[in-house]
Amino acid sequence: MKFDELDDQMRVFETAMDYCVLPGIYMVARIDGRNFTTLTKEKGHFEAPFDEKFRDMMVETTKHLMNCGFKVIYGYTESDEISLLFDKDIDLFRRKIRKYNSILAGESSAKFSLLFQDIGSFDCRICQLPQKNNVIDYFRWRNEDAHRNALNAHCYWMLRKKEYNKKEATEYIMHKNVAEKNELLFSHGINFNELPNWQKRGIGLYWKEEEKYGYNPKEKIEVNVKRNVINIDYNLPMREEYSNYIEKIMGTK
Ligand SMILES: Nc1nc2c(ncn2[C@@H]2O[C@H](COP(=O)(O)OP(=O)(O)OP(=O)(O)O)[C@@H](O)[C@H]2O)c(=O)[nH]1
Numbered sequence: 001m002k003f004d005e006l007d008d009q010m011r012v013f014e015t016a017m018d019y020c021v022l023p024g025i026y027m028v029a030r031i032d033g034r035n036f037t038t039l040t041k042e043k044g045h046f047e048a049p050f051d052e053k054f055r056d057m058m059v060e061t062t063k064h065l066m067n068c069g070f071k072v073i074y075g076y077t078e079s080d081e082i083s084l085l086f087d088k089d090i091d092l093f094r095r096k097i098r099k100y101n102s103i104l105a106g107e108s109s110a111k112f113s114l115l116f117q118d119i120g121s122f123d124c125r126i127c128q129l130p131q132k133n134n135v136i137d138y139f140r141w142r143n144e145d146a147h148r149n150a151l152n153a154h155c156y157w158m159l160r161k162k163e164y165n166k167k168e169a170t171e172y173i174m175h176k177n178v179a180e181k182n183e184l185l186f187s188h189g190i191n192f193n194e195l196p197n198w199q200k201r202g203i204g205l206y207w208k209e210e211e212k213y214g215y216n217p218k219e220k221i222e223v224n225v226k227r228n229v230i231n232i233d234y235n236l237p238m239r240e241e242y243s244n245y246i247e248k249i250m251g252t253k
Pocket residue numbers: 032033034035036037038040041046047048049050051052054055079080
């Protein structure tokens with residue numbers, strides 16, 4: 001068989017099940033660290049429940065993903081996960097899901113591993129959201145998830161420091177409601193409301209136009225250059241205010 005014939009024949013097996021996201025549907029990628037419970041415990045010597053070094057590596061990885069050829073309009077990171085909202089009209093790779101999943105998992109694993117100086121790998125999934133409201137709800141969901149995780153994680157590690165073993169600490173938290181968890185922390189000197197917002201709400205990244213003054217040596221004049229830079233927000237709002245925040249970033253799209 002000639003090569004071209006074989007090529008045509010075999011390509012069918014590779015691409016027949018390729019799925020492309022329909023035009024007009026919003027795409028959000030969620031990238032999540034693989035086995036990071038073990039990685040953060042055994043390799044990085046990170047502080048628990050929150051470590052600024054780890055946070056900074058996640059922020060740098062998010063920045064990298066916003067700069068690696070996909071038109072990302074909002075990036076969000078909490079714990080070991082990153083969410084990316086793409087421009088509604090993105091047409092890269094003809095919206096083939098396998099391309100987004102494999103490239104974004106690869107890029108995030110590569111960048112994180114360089115920063116970490118050891119292997120850290122990520123998976124990726126694409127959420128397909130038909131309406132603007134679904135996108136807003138998606139980010140509200142992750143924002144609430146960050147809040148719940150932060151409360152549980154602070155309670156858990158506070159109990160572990162008080163000689164509870166893993167099982168005892170997990171069971172103790174399981175049977176407490178939000179008010180009781182706040183109370184538990186408060187009675188041990190931690191005011192949950194006063195903890196840094198990045199721990200409770202995650203971190204948002206979006207593009208902002210910046211004006212920079214430079215000097216054009218050829219024409220010997222000062223010039224005003226506009227460029228897009230990534231703005232990092234460590235102080236995200238919550239609930240309705242966060243919905244408005246996302247809506248504003250999405251603009252008229
Ligand atoms: N010490 C420490 N651990 C962190 C920090 N941020 C995230 N983690 C860890 O990252 C884990 C993320 O949770 P998951 O994604 O549910 O767990 P996982 O082990 O990565 O499991 P898979 O995602 O299913 O592979 C948490 O359990 C934490 O242990 C941090 O700032 N400090």
